[in-house]
Amino acid sequence: MVDPTAPRVEDVVRLPEDASLDQVAETMHAEGVGSVVVTGEATDLAGIVTDRDVALALRDGIDPTQTTASDVMTADPVTAEQGAEVFEVVEMMREEGVRRLPLVDEAGDVVRLVSLDDVLALLGEEFADVAALVEAQT
Numbered sequence: 001m002v003d004p005t006a007p008r009v010e011d012v013v014r015l016p017e018d019a020s021l022d023q024v025a026e027t028m029h030a031e032g033v034g035s036v037v038v039t040g041e042a043t044d045l046a047g048i049v050t051d052r053d054v055a056l057a058l059r060d061g062i063d064p065t066q067t068t069a070s071d072v073m074t075a076d077p078v079t080a081e082q083g084a085e086v087f088e089v090v091e092m093m094r095e096e097g098v099r100r101l102p103l104v105d106e107a108g109d110v111v112r113l114v115s116l117d118d119v120l121a122l123l124g125e126e127f128a129d130v131a132a133l134v135e136a137q138t
Contacts, residue, residue, distance in 0.1 A: 021064035044109040047073030
């Protein structure tokens, strides 16, 4: 598993498709996150908007009060099952060229959004544990 102590469903930051880009940016800032899950009428995961999506849209000169999350989101993002092992998640990220990967439950609802930063932190902890074990045995 990626991280059994990971935040639960209520910790995933969500906004509706019609949220303005201003709302998206303000929510990211207030929640201290670099991405939000975009929900649709019929689905818990219509897409994802990242801080990079916001920056690129603003660079292109859009009006952030008139542009919606659905205008800039990555629609129908690739997902992994919530019980996926960390190496499966890394492989999917590599194959798909993404830095964030939603983990979904059996119903397809997002239970966690894993970032490349999360993976790096987890692997760093694992390497530290291995280093401590090696040092203890010398």
